[in-house]
Amino acid sequence: MNRTYLMADVVDVGTAPLPRVAFVREPTPLHQAARLSDALGVEVWFKRDDLTGIGLGGNKLRGLEYLIADALTQGCDSLVTGAGPQSNWAMLAALTARQVGIEPYLVHYGPPTVATGNLLLIDLIKVDRRFTGSPDRTSVDDEMVRLCNNLVASGRKPYAIPRGGASSRGAAGYVRAGIELDHQWREFGAAPSQIWLPTGSCTTHAGLVTAARWLGWSAEIVGVTVSRPSGECTERIEEISASCASLLDITTPADRPIQVIDGYIGPGYGIASPAGNAAAALVAELEGIFLDPLFGAKAMAALIDAAHEGRVSGPVVFLATGGAPTLFAAGKVFV
Ligand SMILES: *Cc1c(COP(=O)(O)O)cnc(C)c1O
Numbered sequence: 001m002n003r004t005y006l007m008a009d010v011v012d013v014g015t016a017p018l019p020r021v022a023f024v025r026e027p028t029p030l031h032q033a034a035r036l037s038d039a040l041g042v043e044v045w046f047k048r049d050d051l052t053g054i055g056l057g058g059n060k061l062r063g064l065e066y067l068i069a070d071a072l073t074q075g076c077d078s079l080v081t082g083a084g085p086q087s088n089w090a091m092l093a094a095l096t097a098r099q100v101g102i103e104p105y106l107v108h109y110g111p112p113t114v115a116t117g118n119l120l121l122i123d124l125i126k127v128d129r130r131f132t133g134s135p136d137r138t139s140v141d142d143e144m145v146r147l148c149n150n151l152v153a154s155g156r157k158p159y160a161i162p163r164g165g166a167s168s169r170g171a172a173g174y175v176r177a178g179i180e181l182d183h184q185w186r187e188f189g190a191a192p193s194q195i196w197l198p199t200g201s202c203t204t205h206a207g208l209v210t211a212a213r214w215l216g217w218s219a220e221i222v223g224v225t226v227s228r229p230s231g232e233c234t235e236r237i238e239e240i241s242a243s244c245a246s247l248l249d250i251t252t253p254a255d256r257p258i259q260v261i262d263g264y265i266g267p268g269y270g271i272a273s274p275a276g277n278a279a280a281a282l283v284a285e286l287e288g289i290f291l292d293p294l295f296g297a298k299a300m301a302a303l304i305d306a307a308h309e310g311r312v313s314g315p316v317v318f319l320a321t322g323g324a325p326t327l328f329a330a331g332k333v334f335v
Helices: 003-007 034-040 060-073 088-099 117-124 139-153 168-188 203-215 230-248 274-287 296-308 324-328
Strands: 030-032 044-048 078-083 103-108 128-131 158-160 194-199 220-225 259-261 316-320
Touching: 030 168, 034 044, 034 274, 034 296, 060 088, 060 158, 060 168, 060 203, 078 088, 078 139, 088 103, 088 117, 088 324, 103 139, 117 324, 139 158, 168 203, 168 230, 194 203, 194 296, 203 220, 203 230, 220 230, 220 296, 230 259, 274 296, 296 316
Parallel strands: 044 316, 078 103, 078 158, 103 128, 194 220, 194 316, 220 259
Antiparallel strands: 030 044
């Protein structure tokens, strides 16, 4: 693998060049959803980041372009990260590390489970992975520290990434996506009034907010939390966005409040909800797009309710974030 070639590509924003490995087949499509728009009485467009082009696609690839490049810049030979057993993040982190010859190590919370969905895909590329045995998400963080220490002790140079890729570089992927989206809607001649997305670790949301403030969009960014209470999300988004803006050396006036909608987590993080499943079924039937049950489906349920209650005036862009592997995961993913 020619690393010099990979490192030649730098982000074209701000004044601080940021190394990037080009994983995403960009631009991902932006297209109208005619039948869903009719059903909701709101003009809906899909930004297809389920089609980012590595593995089965997904939003995490955008941040990984910068994170993996940073690992290469620092001369790291291994990548340590973690998440739940059905994590799209963990699968794509391992897959992209492998692409550039970095050895992936994964830590999952919970007990070892049967290899379906993302776990099956991770098995295919033979990743060293371990389970903490504890259902507590933060158990991953302690195990990651232990693992990194062991690697260092054996002469390796690990690159550790927090759960979900929540970091300034992770968010930078969605500043770049924001620029891409900006170009696309200029081509179509119409800016949306809102961009809807599922909000998990808050990295994607933070990147889009950074782009929106920097580029002076009139469009609102509306996140639907699938994990933490909205107040906590708002704080995290401000934090990640500020560190991302400073990394990119760009000015982002905090002129608009962050919007995060509560009430659609359902039975819990990582567990499908009846409202989400119904929303995903509607989108599959009308548009031929399979939203994942844990993120996209729940965000769509919120958009559908908002449309029915007359709280949305279009056009609206819905960010399809991927997650196809969890459609095939057994167990608690489906209610
Ligand atoms: C991780 C993930 C999200 C949420 O993105 P964050 O940046 O963690 O907020 C949404 N959809 C899918 C499919 C994901 O895997």
